Amino acid sequence: MYPIVLLSVLGIVVLFLGFMKSKSVLLPATLLFLVLALASNFIDWNQGKVLYFYEMLAVNNLTLAFNAIVLVSAFMIVAMTRGFQDQEEAQPAEYYGIMLFSLVGAFMIIGYEHLIMLFVGIEILSVSMYILTGSDKSNLRSNEAALKYFLMGAFATGIMLFGIALLYGATGSFNLTDIQSYVSIQGRGVSYILYAGLLLLLIGMLFKVSAAPFHFWTPDVYDGAPTIFTTFMSTIVKTAGFAAIFRLLSHSFTPIYSFWWITLAAITVLTLLVGNIIAVYQNSFKRMLAYSSISHAGYLLIAVTSLSPQTENAILFYSLAYSIATISAFGVLMLVSKKKALEGQVDESYAAFNGLAAQNPLLAFVLAVSMLSLAGIPLTAGFWGKFFVFGSAVERGLVWMLVVAVLMSAVGIYYYFRAIIAAYLKEGDIGKIRIAPFYRIILVVATAMTILFGLAPGIFEKLL
């Protein structure tokens, strides 16, 4: 609860800081606020399940852990904006403010106990993303992406709202626990209104995490948005979205698992296929990462679909591994494409990495580790993420789904390794890239975390 209150206030403070002459205070202040939020997050640690504000918000260790992942990712991403602002006459206060506010939305959907919290949270998150997507005002693709995202997002919101209304109609309550008791009393005999409501609500949420067939916005939006916000979307929104879906299904709808799992399984398989297969064809690294984010949504959906005791951990670990790897991959892409842009050509394709290792061994290494982690190669965090997810699927006996997932992860190797090959094996003429010290630290830390969690995933377990 504390980070929600804190960041709501501090976001406004950041907006006011924007009035100051010197912009240089903004970034440290924002980072400081994030650290404060992270610290306040742990006030509730190990208190068991606590409900706040007339049962609007639930807090337990799981939601706190999700909050922490979101905050850590946000910290890294915000820290990476360093080095972008110095050269341009930017007004970053609004961006930082909006990023902080969007985190409030993320916390709301991570810990909601009442469907209105879910709705408001998703709206805060989405509206922030629409704005950030379109923030590159002179770039036509950015504008187009923002408008597209907005139109489709509004549509999905409508669907979701309809679902919530139907759920209320069927159960007479917005409260997850009330819904849960209604469903467990009625069992499979609940009315069709509830079924329809659940499905529509799920569809609305699946849209946000870009599961197929509701993924169409993802490549265009990720591709069009400024890379730093693409990073933000593909990590924070996804983590929070999955926390929300998991919360809804595990908290309220376990009694009718037999009803929804088949639908979710079909969506999972479709998502895996679409994400991985289309990614093969992409020449743009950024667009590939967009499809890759779809495919990772598929892996996370496996865990949700199997809903075994392990699922919690699997989703947490996977989100963390995926977020760190994605942040470092995008971090490298931003540096390289900026360098290319300075040389006069905008290049976000694989070819941009050609010969990266020659002059920039650190960047090449960071890129390689993040690609290995995303591909799920052992001794990286990504491997254990997949391992836990697959393990929870086995526990539920969904072996056929596992076969699809493992085959698709073999396909994944193909497109992830292209980046490594380009960086290490191809010839290219990238000069030395200057990296701001703070940026460098973030990249190194992210890579170190990927390797550390890959070597000893038990550490993560101990932290919980």
Place this chain on the structure above:
Amino acid sequence: MSASLLVLIPLLPLIGFLINGIGFRRIPRGAVGIIGSLAALGSFAVSVVVLMAFKEAGSTPQVVSLFDWISVGELSIPFSFQIDQLSLLMLMIVTGVGSLIHVYSAGYMKEDEGFGKFFAFLNLFLFFMLLLVMGSNYVIMFIGWEGVGLCSYLLIGFWNKNTDYNNAARKAFIMNRIGDLGFLLGIFTIIGTFGSVEFTEVFRQATGLPVGDPVVVVITLLLFVGATGKSAQIPLFTWLPDAMAGPTPVSALIHAATMVTAGIYMVIRSNVLFTLAPATLEVVAIIGTATALLAASIGLLQNDIKKVLAYSTVSQLGYMFLALGVMAYSASMFHVITHAFFKALLFLGAGSVIHAMSGEQDIRFMGGLRKKLPITFITFLIGTIAIAGIPPFAGFFSKDEILAHAFEHNKVLWVLGLLGSIMTSFYMFRLLFLTFFGSFRGTHEQAHHLHESPTSMTLPLIVLAVFSALGGFMGVPEVLGGTHQLATFMSPLYEGARQVNPAAFAATTLSHSEEYLLMGISVVAALVAALAAYVVYVRRDSVPAPETQERPALQRVIYHKYYIDELYDAVFVKPIRTLSALLFSFGEFFIDLVVNGTGTLVKVLSGQLRRTQTGSTGYYIFAMVVGIVLILFWNLLLR
């Protein structure tokens, strides 16, 4: 045995990798080779110490737990090493042969641009391979398994300027991933069945199951799928010949001596499970035999020195699986060991030849090299005799033991195995004669350049030659007056398997005279094949037709005076050639069709699916609504 000592074994190569990998381009060339080789040698030395300590402590297996690794729900996986007879043997091979190959590489790769990178990868490979053989549970094994695959990928594509090489690397990796899928599913099924992945725990529980338990059959089949990928068996074998694109020491280390035997190691490690599943063992034996024959017959016609050796490796791996299939686990391991010696020797010898020939690999342009490369020639000769199975060299003992077990199990398997060994002898001697005998067929420039390799390269050759010659004596069977030390040493490994199926481990029912007869037959067969090769390639001095000409060899044949030669040619050589060519084109084509077809399918699908991304918002929303309609329709009206 202290844990810190054990940790050193994989740690040293890892350190070597870090030094060479991070300091790439900054460390002087001379130091790179020394660091890399020292890492391997140090690890070998520690392994020897561990082996001594193990024997002194009364040969009791032990599990050394390093730390708690992960625990998920009920399942907890420690990070621990298991030291027993099997892992020690593998350790000796991996570090021993590995060290020699490191030393050799220091000479062979000296002029290469990516010298440091090469050594870094090689050390990394050793690290993963050691994890694979030392891990005390399936998860560590899997990590090593994937890791060696990754290194093999990096090393095959090492000379990356050539697109073909990159494709070969990718092919290897993807085929391996298909195998890994089986392995991974197997591991998950093991978790589901036994609730643990620790070897000791799984096997302890498994001994309580009846023979032919369906779950165990499924598990073993899945594990075997994994093994076919890594150990290049039908249908996943075509990557190995292509993998010859990598530098020759890589072929020697990864694609002959160590990594490709990981599948056999895994099966021996899981011998309890496999013994419980006779159905799987049948499959293993059949696939092994088929692979041995197919690969050997293809080897008859190859003209690339490394390709011949590659097919030979596939074929020898087939023998090892044949042995596993008839539950002759020790014999299989024996062959792994001897094969590691002579195949590494042959590959390194081939490397030496290629080095001397300035990169030429086609045996049609060699010939008469024995005078220019005496050490290479002699060692290569020893390797050839060893692989052909002529006593008293190493290959004879191990191959003969496999054939004897096959004979006991099923006569047909024995006949096929014998056929394969005849072919082996023929193509190996063909290779030898074409390369080292006759007159030089290359260009003048090459002839001028011919030289013996430096000491760092010949020394490993000599050491390996000694082992190839004498290595067989560790497993002299009882009938020849030996005690078969290797089998005695390994026998505690099969405690569990012996409990579930005592009959399989009973003493041999073959009488001594039968055994003599079997040995005699295989030795004579090998000698005859060698002789045939001599007649064709030395006496008649025939050279395989160049690609451009169809069959000029036919004219030579008519010119020849020995009618018997022509008869032989008509009866044996031609049908075998045709068959071999047929099998080559068909087998290779068919399998590539399936494997590449999948790749193409993915690409085509990708291209088509990509079109769904039209960019029009109206279309996107339309597609979404169609999705919603389908979901609601199915859930609300159909159910």
Place this chain on the structure above:
Amino acid sequence: MSPTLSLFYFLSFLTVLSALMVVFARSPIHSVLYLILTFFCLSGHYILLNAQFLAAVNIIVYAGAIMVLFLFVIMFLNMKKEDEESKTNLTKVAAVIVAGTLGVILVGAFRKSQVGTYNPYAHDSQVGMVESLGHMLFREYLLPFELISILFLVAMTGAIMLGKREVGERHF
């Protein structure tokens, strides 16, 4: 049929009809006017549901303020002339079919299901008045109510940010 029920059906008919007209109208100004009509109908529904305050707010905010803004914008942009059709007939037909199917499915599903009943004696006629609404909003719904202000703040900041013209547009 009781007068309330017939009023309900009449209002619903009018609502759906005007909503359809919003989509079908060729001129944007007509669309907006139909939208205003739709909002009025919805307010009527609110009154039927005993939510008097909401009905008033709906008219003031939506029909009043927001719709006037819409009209302003349309007039500024001079969008009076009819746009030529960008969609082909095929897409139109497909869209109608799909949307129709969706409607049929939902109707079909809801026909099968039981709808909750209510007890007229326990009914509190004051439930939709400002007072009880205020109690509700500032007690149980305090947190979401306050957090909605964050949503508005984000939206406003974003609108200003995106709307502001400046040199050197790119920020990040």
